[in-house]
Amino acid sequence: xxxxxLWSRIFGIFGIVGGIVLFSGDMLFYYDPINTNLYENxxxxxxxxxxxxxxxxxxxxxxxxxxxxxxxxxxxxSKPIIKNLIFACFVAISISYxxxxxxxxxxxxxxxxxxxxxxxxxxxxxLAVEANNMLRFIVYPIFGLLSFLFxxxxxxxxxxxxxxxxxxxxxxxxxxxxFICKNLSGSISIVVCGGYLNLxxxxxxxxxxxxxxxKNIKSVTR
Numbered sequence: 001x002x003x004x005x006l007w008s009r010i011f012g013i014f015g016i017v018g019g020i021v022l023f024s025g026d027m028l029f030y031y032d033p034i035n036t037n038l039y040e041n042x043x044x045x046x047x048x049x050x051x052x053x054x055x056x057x058x059x060x061x062x063x064x065x066x067x068x069x070x071x072x073x074x075x076x077x078s079k080p081i082i083k084n085l086i087f088a089c090f091v092a093i094s095i096s097y098x099x100x101x102x103x104x105x106x107x108x109x110x111x112x113x114x115x116x117x118x119x120x121x122x123x124x125x126x127l128a129v130e131a132n133n134m135l136r137f138i139v140y141p142i143f144g145l146l147s148f149l150f151x152x153x154x155x156x157x158x159x160x161x162x163x164x165x166x167x168x169x170x171x172x173x174x175x176x177x178x179f180i181c182k183n184l185s186g187s188i189s190i191v192v193c194g195g196y197l198n199l200x201x202x203x204x205x206x207x208x209x210x211x212x213x214x215k216n217i218k219s220v221t222r
Contacts, residue, residue, distance in 0.1 A: 008073050008212055015067020015205030018060045018094070022101060023198040025056030029104060030194035033187050038194060039121050042104075043111030050112075054105045060198075061098025065091055067205055074160045074212055078153050086153070089146035096139045097197070103132050147171040160215050161208070168207035173200040 028049045032041040042050070068090040075083035106128035114124035150169060154161045166172075173180075174197075181193040192199065 011070035012209030018063030019198045019202035022060035023195040025053040026195035028053035039111045042108040043115040057098040057101035064094035170200045
């Protein structure tokens with residue numbers, strides 16, 4: 001069955017929009033042209049910025065989930081269990097992006113109260129940061145499974161993707177995050193490192209949309 005090329009493009013664009021929306025939410029939390037301390041920047045951000053950033057998490061999660069349909073279509077030639085697992089992993093991760101980002105409101109609120117009341121900033125945000133980290137750890141095994149399935153299927157040409165899409169899959173930039181961020185400073189570090197996880201999805205969905213833009217996507221019964 002041939003999939004409507006127009007809808008494939010639209011779903012790919014939804015993925016890109018999701019990344020841009022949540023990257024904007026990151027900047028509402030973090031950005032300051034001078035200070036590079038993320039907790040202090042959240043503590044100094046206005047209430048409207050913090051609320052706007054939290055709302056962006058919900059909107060972006062919806063856009064990301066729609067973008068997952070674009071990826072699902074690319075794996076139409078794969079076995080049903082494989083393409084469904086890839087789709088389920090992408091959806092789970094997309095939802096977690098919204099949940100984790102929304103949970104940053106607790107860190108931002110703790111930062112704001114600490115700065116207002118002259119409390120130790122690191123101690124004030126400790127519990128919220130630990131809870132946020134636990135949410136991330138739950139997602140890592142899902143990301144590991146997705147990475148394995150995605151790379152194997154693409155490399156063995158059991159999808160509609162060309163092999164070069166592997167270079168833009170989030171695994172590689174995710175593994176390079178610490179190296180890249182350690183070598184950046186000033187406001188550019190806030191922009192790149194503060195919005196890093198969403199920027200890599202913008203790159204992926206953009207590359208995916210280019211790769212599939214004129215593809216005739218057909219399912220294969222296995």
